[in-house]
Amino acid sequence: MSAPTLRPPAPAVPSRSVPAPLRPSGLTWTVLRLHRAALLAWVAALLVAGAVLTWMYVIAPDAGVAGGPCAIPPVDGLPDCATVDAMTTDDLYDAGLDLIATALSYLMVPVAAWAGAALIGRELEDGTAQLAWTQSVTPVRWLATKLAVPAVLLTAGTAAVVLLHVGVRRDGNGNLLGPWYDSDIYLSIGPTAAAYGLAGLALGALAGLVLRKALPAAGAAFAVTLALSHLMQALRPSLWPTTTITGRTALDLPPDVLVLEHGVVTSDGRRIGNDLACVGSETQAQLRACMKNSRLSDFWATVHPESHFWPLQLVESGVLLAVAGAAAAASFTLLRRRTA
Incomplete structure (x- = not known):
């Protein structure tokens, strides 16, 4: 009867732990x-x-x-x-x-x-x-x-x-x-x-x-x-200083200008706001006649141009x-x- 052959135990293989999946954490998440x-x-x-x-x-x-x-x-x-x-x-x-x-x-x-x-x-x-x-x-x-x-x-x-x-x-x-x-x-x-x-x-x-x-x-x-x-x-x-335009230009403002106030200057120097006198004048002759009849010396407009x-x-x-x-x-x- 033969004696059993004794074999040394196999060295233990260290187990590899599977890393847990990374998940977002923290207060932001x-x-x-x-x-x-x-x-x-x-x-x-x-x-x-x-x-x-x-x-x-x-x-x-x-x-x-x-x-x-x-x-x-x-x-x-x-x-x-x-x-x-x-x-x-x-x-x-x-x-x-x-x-x-x-x-x-x-x-x-x-x-x-x-x-x-x-x-x-x-x-x-x-x-x-x-x-x-x-x-x-x-x-x-x-x-x-x-x-x-x-x-x-x-x-x-x-x-x-x-x-x-x-x-x-x-x-x-x-x-x-x-x-x-x-x-x-x-x-x-x-x-x-x-x-x-x-x-x-x-x-x-x-x-x-x-x-x-x-x-x-x-x-x-x-x-x-x-x-x-x-x-x-x-x-x-009122968050930025406005621009004041005078003369004939104040009567024919481009559409990209924000008009805040429009007015006239009378012959005695008084400024009247929100007065649209002579706005419809198409020619210089009509404008001069309107200014003479209305006793006006100038026009002005307070605006914000697009540059503002x-x-x-x-x-x-x-x-x-x-x-x-x-x-x-x-x-x-x-x-x-x-x-x-």
């Missing part, structure tokens, strides 16, 4: 996940805006024809008026650009309502914010992330739509675009669009911290931002960013006092 519905709505809105503006860019040449001159019968390259009258491309073009301009100009209001209700107010009302503060997240860091994440997304998305909107308008028909000083157009082709959004975000957060309930905070933020929008619209002409667009935009953006900064500072001060 928590904010994005908690408010994913708002994030998806924002992305969807940006995609819709991009699609509309791309379509407006495509139909811009046809819109120019539909809203341009015509002839009966067609001559010198002008299309037939019956064909032009049957076209509706210019109406679609106007409606598309107006939709984007209006949405950008009133972006601050829904942003403020969302910030007051969902971003801050609901978490304070439900106690989820207080629970986070008992963990490793300080109240200041919690609020800073709550404001920083949507601020970055809001600024980037708004800037992209504004740039695309400006590009579409630049390649469009000037007769269809409207004046630069129209409120909706003005707010949708410059940095004020993003500044209004940031002001709405900060004011909404402050309303949420003050009221600590979702619905009251949303209502208060909505009302405050709407009032701010109307206030800035009223103050806008960027100064007005930058000053208004600065005011709005100051409002946003003040609201954010007040929010942090209030939070520190309540959690001290």
